[in-house]
Amino acid sequence: MIVKKNEIDSEVLGRPVLDIADFDRSCDFAAFETEYLNREFPIYVTCKVPAEEIADVHALEDHGFRFVEFQMRLRGTLRKTYDTSGYDYTYSPVTGSHDLEAVLDLASSIFEHDRFSRDPFFQEWKGINVSGERYRRYVLKSFEAGDECVYKLVDNATREIVGFNTYRILTPESALLLIGGVRNQEKTCGVGAIIDYCVLNELKRKGVRWFHTHVSGSNYPIINLEVRGMGFRLVQSFVVLRKVYF
Numbered sequence: 603m604i605v606k607k608n609e610i611d612s613e614v615l616g617r618p619v620l621d622i623a624d625f626d627r628s629c630d631f632a633a634f635e636t637e638y639l640n641r642e643f644p645i646y647v648t649c650k651v652p653a654e655e656i657a658d659v660h661a662l663e664d665h666g667f668r669f670v671e672f673q674m675r676l677r678g679t680l681r682k683t684y685d686t687s688g689y690d691y692t693y694s695p696v697t698g699s700h701d702l703e704a705v706l707d708l709a710s711s712i713f714e715h716d717r718f719s720r721d722p723f724f725q726e727w728k729g730i731n732v733s734g735e736r737y738r739r740y741v742l743k744s745f746e747a748g749d750e751c752v753y754k755l756v757d758n759a760t761r762e763i764v765g766f767n768t769y770r771i772l773t774p775e776s777a778l779l780l781i782g783g784v785r786n787q788e789k790t791c792g793v794g795a796i797i798d799y800c801v802l803n804e805l806k807r808k809g810v811r812w813f814h815t816h817v818s819g820s821n822y823p824i825i826n827l828e829v830r831g832m833g834f835r836l837v838q839s840f841v842v843l844r845k846v847y848f
Contacts, residue, residue: 603622603623603624603625603626603629603631603634604622604623604624605620605621605622605623605634605638605642605647606620606621606623607619607620607621607642608620608621608648610736610739610740610743611646611736613739614730614732614735614736614739615645615646615727615732616645617643617644617645617646618642618643618644618645619644619645619646619647619648620638620642620644620646620647620648621647621648621649621650622647622648622649623650625649625651625658625661625662627657627658627661631661631665632665635665639847643847644847645846645847645848646723646844646845646846646847647667647844647845647847648670648842648843648844649662649667649842649843649844650673650840650841650842650843651840651841651843652838652839652840652841653672653838653839653840653841654839659841659843662843663843665845666845667843667844667845668843668844668845669841669842669843670717670720670721670842670843670844671716671717671720671818671819671820671841671842672818672819672820672839672840672841672842673816673817673818673819673839673840673841673842674816674817674818674819674825674836674838674839674840675814675815675816675836675837675838675839675840676814676815676816676817676828676829676834676835676836676837677812677813677814677834677835677837678802678812678813678814678815678828678832678833678834678835679811679812680802680805680806680810680811680812680813683803683806684799684800684802684803686796686799686800686803689796690757690758690759691755691756691757691758691764691793691796691800692755692756692758693753693754693755693756693797693800693801693804694753694754694756695751695752695753695754696745696752696753696754696766701754701763702742702745702752704754704763705741705752705754705763705766706738706741706742708763708765708766708783708785709734709737709738709740709741709766709781709783710731710734710735710737710738711734711786712783712784712785712786713733713734713737713781713783715818715820715821715824716733716737716818717818717842717844718732718733718736719733720820721844723846737781740768740780740781741766741768741781744768744769744770744780747770749770749771750768750769750770750771750780751768751769751770751771752766752767752768753766753767753768753800753801753804754766755784755793755796755797755800764784764785764788764793765782765783765784765785765788765793765794765796765797766782766783766797767779767780767781767782767783767797767801768780768781768782769801769805769813771808771810774809774810775809775810775811775812776810776811776812776813776814777805777810777813778813778814778815779801779813779814779815780815782797782801784797789823794823794824794827795827795831795832798827798828798832802832814837815828815834819839
């Protein structure tokens, strides 16, 4: 087992946030926990395990961890180009500070299905929208990273940014779709599908052949869109648990 500090989440909460990887229930978890508590003094620790490993879930529960999210890993293959000529929108990279601020504002206000939005522990956190601030910082990270991109979707009629997404190029042939979304007023108008068409076309243009992404199991609209509508394939499911330290 290893434990890593999540830098962005730590900055948002003002105390270390840790992620446990490669969970092994045969190890002495009590000793492992004591070591990271003494070293980091964290406020929040997460662990993600495959959903089928129920014994691992129970072991974490025995140590005080609680369920916060069911997460699915989806995979897609880029076999075709989507025709977007009938949509009056422009999809392009975010390059300037003005557009970046508009995207950051979207990122801080449109998400509601993530575990930080749903976790009762964060419903009121010192007057801060923890989920929104996290997404804002993750978008900024993507804007600054050399292997990640931030794209905007502009309504040509109003010239307003109505959606965005971010992704990371993993290899010349693969990518990871990170986060994205559309304005709340556009969520039921099909704009989410349009931005998906656009990002997949862009990845295909860059030579990417396949990609994967992660979605919350409670985000039913996105699951329906990407699995039924876009043909993404479910390849693995996870249970995310967390423990809070005061």
